[in-house]
Amino acid sequence: MISRAALAFGQIEIVRTFLAADASPVDYHGTALAYWNDKRGGRLAPAWTDISLMDLPPRVIPLISVTDIIEEPFSSVFRFWGTKLTEIYGGDYSGKSPHLVPPKDLGLSISGGCGRLVQERKPHLEVKEFQTDRGTIGRAIVLRLPLSDDGVHVHHGINISYFEPATQFQPQSDFFTRVFASIDQ
Secondary structure: OOEEEEEEEOOEEEEEEEEEHHHOOOHHHHHHHHHHHHHHOOOOOOOHHHOOHHHOOOOOHHHEEEEEEEOOOOEEEEEEEOHHHHHHHOOOOOOOOHHHOOOOOOOOOOOOHHHHHHHHOOOEEEEEEEEEOOEEEEEEEEEEEEEOOOOOOOOEEEEEEEEEOOOOOOOHHHHHHHHHHHHOO
8 A cells, every 4th residue: 555645844845655564675674574574473563572673684773763652642752763863863862752853844643654553553664755856865764563562552663764865975864964954944
């Protein structure tokens, strides 16, 4: 299922597309999805206690965030925030709400990443394309995997990011600093 939402902020537009989790072109997303499925067994999702981030490839851990999710009223905070995410987003958001993460105007919504985990109770892939009138200037691809402590509700989400800046010669952190500066004015 593909759904699109576009949010315009100044000169950069973020086009969000949601896909099935196994549609990711990112190799380590496939590895993480296979690990999640193995730990899940026949259940809705594995529990947080079933997961060890150290079981994932070391190059992936800095690109992971883990959210603690409350369904009613809907809210979430980051339990874990990878070091590469700190570099790209300009801060460590461990213990903080997604409302504080750039672009802040996207915030936390029931139609966004964590909200979809709660509603759909299955993994998904979110592709965020950063576009200007000249075309796509970069992408963020996030695999989201639900975790359930009781086998009924989603209590946590593992988010595994991949970033594709406009050029291979521009550091990711510089690219996203420019994107966020344009959006969070």
